[in-house]
Amino acid sequence: MSTPHVVVVMGVAGTGKTTIGPLLASRLGVPYAEGDDFHPPANIAKMSAGVPLEDEDRWPWLDAIGAWAHERAGLGGVVSSSALKRAYRDRLRAAAPGIVFVHLTGDRSLIEDRMAHRQGHFMPTALLDSQFATLQPLEPDEPGVAVDVSGSPEEITDRAVDALRDRERSSAAQ
Known part of the structure; x- marks a missing residue:
């Protein structure tokens, strides 16, 4: 991408935001911020207990991510955030209007399997149903791309970079 954007890697739990985010940031030559690090302790306690x-x-968490994205405007960066609802993405865009989303998507059974095998994460598999119930996929007027999460992290990152470049080319042509 020619202009440094802040990219929000979004999707339900288990899609690989924490894996793909740093890889994408490295490929784009910008810093990465882990969205979970912006959660207040009360949120982590709730999710750890299986409470959606x-x-x-979410508002203070989204505001903290939005503040980080605002500081990175014009410099670029990648941050992970589930950003499941349009209202959440609108709030992030209000803080940092140049944000572009990479929505990691995939088959529910693949995502559930990945969640079941990951180590050291506070989000239990039991919350996946609530994540899918809450998810509002990107709408055509939202700046972003959807990327399938099947395959290796490198393949997913390649698809994300290609999709972002294609999006930038089509935006420049309009």
């Missing part, structure tokens, strides 16, 4: 977050829990 409410919107009121």
Whole structure:
């Protein structure tokens, strides 16, 4: 991508945001921020206990991610955030209007299997149903691309880079 954008790697738990985010940042030559690090301790405690977050829990978290993205405007960066609802993405864009989303998508059984085998993460597999129920995929007027999560992390990252470049080329041609 020619202009440094802030890219939000989004999707339900288990799609690989924490794996793909740093790889994508490295490929784009920009810093990476782990979205989970922006959660207040109360949110992590709730999710660790298998309790889905409410919107009121998410606003301070989204505002913290938005502030980071705002600071990176014009410099570029990659940050992970589930950003499951349009309202959450709108809030992030209000803080940093140049944000572009990479929505990691995939088959539910693949994502559930990946969640079941990951180590050291606070999000239990039991919350996957609530994640899919909450998910509002990117709409055509939202700046972003959808990327399938099947394959290796390198293959997924290649697809993300290609999709972002294709998006930038088509935007420049309009």
